[in-house]
Amino acid sequence: xxxxxxxxxxxxxxxxxxxxxxxxxxxxxxxxxxxxxxxxxxxxxxxxxxxxxxxxxxxxxxxxxxxxxxxxxxxxxxxxxxxxxxxxxxxxxxxxxxxxxxxxxxxxxxxxxxxxxxxxxxxxxxxxxxxxxxxxxxxxxxxxxxxxxxxxxxxxxxxxxxxxxxxxxxxxxxxxxxxxxxxxxxxxxxxxxxxxxxxxxxxxxxxxxxxxxxxxxxxxxxxxxxxxxxxxxxxxxxxxxxxxxxxxxxxxxxxxxxxxxxxxxxxxxxxxxxxxxxxxxxxxxxx
Numbered sequence: 382x383x384x385x386x387x388x389x390x391x392x393x394x395x396x397x398x399x400x401x402x403x404x405x406x407x408x409x410x411x412x413x414x415x416x417x418x419x420x421x422x423x424x425x426x427x428x429x430x431x432x433x434x435x436x437x438x439x440x441x442x443x444x445x446x447x448x449x450x451x452x453x454x455x456x457x458x459x460x461x462x463x464x465x466x467x468x469x470x471x472x473x474x475x476x477x478x479x480x481x482x483x484x485x486x487x488x489x490x491x492x493x494x495x496x497x498x499x500x501x502x503x504x505x506x507x508x509x510x511x512x513x514x515x516x517x518x519x520x521x522x523x524x525x526x527x528x529x530x531x532x533x534x535x536x537x538x539x540x541x542x543x544x545x546x547x548x549x550x551x552x553x554x555x556x557x558x559x560x561x562x563x564x565x566x567x568x569x570x571x572x573x574x575x576x577x578x579x580x581x582x583x584x585x586x587x588x589x590x591x592x593x594x595x596x597x598x599x600x601x602x603x604x605x606x607x608x609x610x611x612x613x614x615x616x617x618x619x620x621x622x623x624x625x626x627x628x629x630x631x632x633x634x635x636x637x638x639x640x641x642x643x644x645x646x647x648x649x650x651x652x653x654x655x656x657x658x659x660x661x662x663x664x665x666x667x668x
Contacts, residue, residue: 382417384604386519393556400425401455402646403557404566405616409590411479414444417661420568427436427513433547435467436465437463437464438466438468438471438483440459440460440463440479440503441473441503441505442475442503442512445505445510445511445512446510446511446512448511451511451513451514454514455514458516458619459499459501459514459516462485462487463486463599465485465486466483466484466499467483467484467486467524467545467655468481468482468483468485468487468542469498469539469541469542469545469546470482470526470539470541470542471481471523471539471578472529472534472535472538472539477504477506477507477512478502478503478504478505478534479501479502479503479505479507480500480501480502480503480529480538480539481499481500481502481503481529481533482498482499482500482522482523482529482534482539482541483498483499483500483501484497484498484545484546485497485498485499485518487532488575489577493574494573494574494575494576495518495575496519496524496573496575497520497575498517498518498519498520498521498524498525499517499518499519499527500516500517500518500519500524500525500526501511501514501515501516502514502529502532502534504535506560507631511553515532516586517569518601519573520559520570520573520574520575520584520586521559521584521586521602521604521615522565522577523558523559523561523562523565523582523615524540524565524586526539526562526565527561527563527564528565528567529621530563531565531566532537536562536563539643540570541609542654546612546613547606547607547612547613548611548612548624549612549613549614549615550610550612550614551614551616553615553616554613554614554616557602557615557616558615558637561602566576566591567590567591567592568588568590568591568600569588569589569591570586570587570588570590571587571589571599571623571626571627572585572586572587572627573585573586574624574630574634575651576634579608581622582605582606582608583603583604583605583606583633583634584600584603584604584605585601585604585630585633585634586601586602586603586604586622587599587627587630588600588601588602589599589623596602596645596646597617597619597621597644597645598621598627599613599618599619599620599622599623599625600617600618600619600620600623600626600644601617601618601626601629601630601641602615602617602639603615603616603617603618603633605654616641616645617644618641618642618643619642619643619644620642628645629641629664
């Protein structure tokens with residue numbers, strides 16, 4: 382059964398770019414889970430990482446006044462929910478650019494499946510005291526890092542804060558996240574669903590490879606949180622059609638999916654006229 386998000390009614394809205402102080406709601410998001418890992422015997426030692434009062438994100442816009450159109454768009458998409466944003470990573474340059482990977486805690490009150498991660502790129506014109514911005518809502522932090530890197534952020538400057546969220550459980554997860562952060566532009570996002578069901582915290586993502594031809598042209602990423610060890614895993618599977626990829630995602634959300642099929646290795650292209658090397662058989666008795 383797929384999860385249903387809890388709802389508490391409409392969120393308060395704020396029509397201003399300058400920050401205002403407001404009491405935070407308890408964290409209910411997936412990537413900032415509300416409970417600590419259980420100790421031996423099932424005892425939970427106290428409030429988990431998400432009970433921390435995170436500092437409000439500072440967009441450094443106090444001296445900047447955008448035009449009305451930019452102001453309205455920034456307030457609607459970013460500033461109105463600023464008190465619900467947690468900066469997982471940020472980087473600022475001397476020429477007025479800022480890059481953020483944000484976790485939006487208010488997403489849990491949005492429509493079911495809404496991604497919690499926001500990638501934000503701010504561009505300031507210091508001479509005219511104006512700014513512009515672009516943003517993208519994405520399911521995984523590594524995808525947000527990739528989006529920012531391909532907008533000028535140095536790859537080694539946008540690392541995630543290790544004190545926020547569960548760490549990777551294994552090297553396979555770390556390796557896949559690093560590859561996704563660097564090569565995310567090789568894929569187009571087709572579908573995602575973020576489930577913050579306390580009993581099964583999972584994110585499923587369906588991607589289409591942009592390289593033609595590509596082995597396993599459709600990919601599925603599965604991000605799972607282990608509440609007992611307070612770690613997360615990320616795995617990748619390969620599919621021949623989008624229908625198969627989406628069906629696997631639906632089955633995973635319904636807790637009836639089989640193992641992810643492996644991604645097919647890329648074919649090795651040999652120059653024309655170069656024959657394939659003959660098979661070398663090990664010595665032994667002839668059949």
